[in-house]
Amino acid sequence: MSDYQPRIQDMQFVLSNVLGAPDQLKALPAFDEVDADLMQQVLEEAGKFVGEVVAPLNRDGDEIGAKWQDGKVTMPPGFQSAYQMFWQAGWPALSAAPEDGGQGLPSVLEIMLYEMLSAANHGWTMAPGLLHGAYECIKHYASPSLQETYLSKVGTGEWLATMCLTEPHAGSDLGLSRTKATPQADGRYALNGTKIFISGGEHDLTDNIVHLVLARLPDAPPGPKGLSLFLVPKFYPNGERSAVHCDRIEEKMGLHGSPTCVMRFDDALAEIIGEPGKGLNAMFVMMNAARLHVAMQGIGLLDAAWQKADAYARERRQMRAPAGQEVKPKSAAEADFIIEHPAIQRILNTQRAWVDGGRVLAYQTAVELDRIKHADKDTAAQSQRWCALVTPVMKAAFTHQAFHGGSDCLQVLGGHGYVREWGIEQIVRDARVAMIYEGTNEIQAIDLVVRKIMADGGQSLNQLLDDMKAQSQTETAEATQLRKLTQSIVSAAPQDPSLGHRVADDYLRAMALVMLQWAWQRIDAALDAQTPELKSRWQAPSKAFRQWVLPEFAMRSHIIETQCQAA
Structure with missing residues (x-):
């Protein structure tokens, strides 16, 4: 069955006709030169890249997967070249500030890009998925010297980043984290501890990886208020490799194209981001951005499952007439396509209702994010209220629907949906983790x-x-x-x-x-x-x-x- 293809016309209708987003954004001085034509052009080019470069790699990403050997991770065939094309074309930097190497475009374009990427190849998209959050974290909390070294590299996607929170005994309760940060004479800190479930902790996509790590200073109080945030790269500016080791990658239900790493910090020299004891404040900038991206994963994966189910239903014939019509014997040539059956229509139209409505909410949320940054105080406060309330709803509701609605779409294919050949079972497996991670x-x-x-x-x-x-x-x-x-x-x-x-x-x-x-x-x-x-x-x-x-x-x-x- 064919690979996912972005439906730009549908997305553009929501963006312009339903929400009037170009007019909303032009009211902000930062985007007074961004019009509907420019946004349409960006989306069309993004759709071409996603459909022609990223989507065809999805099958190998799942079946071959990322491979670990002696602390090194090799990504599936084609992943590295596709990523190099991705960052060199400027796609990770759509919404980053021009002074940081970005294009300064509205956040909604980035959100729409990641919807398409997640639908096309969830495993591959995990690699750049944390870039925007890491960029915002470094921009708002890191020292000028750290920003000079890392901000543009992360903002443009030349270097990828990780978010190192979870430990074997500390999942959702980050206050239980034990990773230690010991002050050094040169002002840096030595990190010691193990982090698990680190997406992209090790790979061969980029020359460097920037790790943002929660750890506890020696005199820190217990609980979340004792956590500080640190930055440690895979390679320091002088070319020396840090003492950050990938001990293994997890064998998972899905997302085989994304290495989920166990990372060991063995006196790894790091620099602090923000103030001591306020690591969660800085990290939540990254996590909140990630939660909206995860909501887009839900919408994108559900759309991908719907595309496969809809295409199958238009090709598959059955010998029974739809309910409400006279049942009579038919030859194979006269058999009904299952798209004509009310039960199948219910499944497909229901999932379409979630995808279409979800886009309205997600795209409006992205517009509100830009209002928070660029609008007047009262408007920004209203937008902050929207994002605070709607983001957890988006993350939870649409990742839930991606898995359960994706399973319903698999049902349309019957037994063919349950076998690997048709590709929809991968979507269901990949979607399941989105209900778990990022909270x-x-x-x-x-x-x-x-x-x-x-x-x-x-x-x-x-x-x-x-x-x-x-x-x-x-x-x-x-x-x-x-x-x-x-x-x-x-x-x-x-x-x-x-x-x-x-x-x-x-x-x-x-x-x-x-x-x-x-x-x-x-x-x-x-x-x-x-x-x-x-x-x-x-x-x-x-x-x-x-x-x-x-x-x-x-x-x-x-x-x-x-x-x-x-x-």
Whole structure:
């Protein structure tokens, strides 16, 4: 079956017709010369690169995979040359500042690029996936001397970067980290410890790798407040190799093209980033950027699974007529394509509803990120509220849908979906980890409900819904009910401190559905001025959202209400 191909026309329709993103961005002085034509050109060129260079490597990435031997990792065939083409063409530097070697373009173009890359070849895309977050971390927290050495190299993608957080005994609870940082006479620090699950900790894609490492100073207090952030490269500026070793790579369910490394720091000389004891502050700049990228992985992988299922359904014939029609014997030549079957249409249109609506939310989030950087104070505060609330929803809801919806797409292929030949089983395997890394989906839900919604009594959520109401000029019954559910949780939580944790997953799903509803309101409104031919592309998933997706809200609402009443 053919490789994934970006559907630029669909993406551009969301960007320009639904969101009016070019006009939103032109209002920011930093992008006053960025118009719809330029954005279209960038997307078309990105689509060509992804479809022609990156997508064809996906099969070998999975079947051959990254190989470890004697501390060195060799990437799958074609990965290195593709990456060299990628960074030399300027793709990693789309949104980086021009003074750092970047192109200074809007963040939404970077987000759309990584959606395509993840769909085409998730394993390969893991390598540059942390670049933007590492760039922002170094730019905002590193010393001028560190910035001079590393900022442009990371910003342009000439050197790749890692995020070294997890240890064998410390996964989501980073406060348990034990890696030590011992001050040295020259002002540097010697790092000692082991980090696991380090994506791209060792590879042959670039000449150097920049490791950002959480570690604990000798006098640091226990817990997360005792963690500091350090930078240690694979090679120092003088060419000397650091004492950072890759002890092995993990054998995984999926993502075989991405080496997941066990990294040992053995008196590795490093420099501190930011202030002592405030490592998490600097690291969260990187993690928050990574979480939106992971949401794009979910949307991209679901789109890739849908493409394979849709193509198969249009070619596969069955001898039975669709439901509602007279059943009569047919020859093979007269058999129905399974795309005509209502059950198959339901699967395909449902996943299309998630992808299309997800793009609206993701692209708008990227626009809000640029507003935070470049808009006036009041607008930036509004955008910060959007990103704080919507990012955990995007990460959790769309990685969940990539796996479960991808499995539904596999179902369309029947037995052919379960065998390797057709490629869709790889998508399901690759997608599963996105529900886990960069903060598990359960942690995203707890972050949303306990640390954000409950922390301010639901005020930020109500303000967000007010903003959405102003944009769509109406408030749905589900949005109004979400306000009531929020107040019920806030009111009942003092009597039951565990309530927020228990209902967090249900609340996040309910909020995701309200956000998707808003997205489809925007899509439907944009279709009013379109041709009948273009409308027909979007009407089926719009109907599927209302019929098959949104009804889940009532179930989630009932669960939350029941738990609040029992508190």
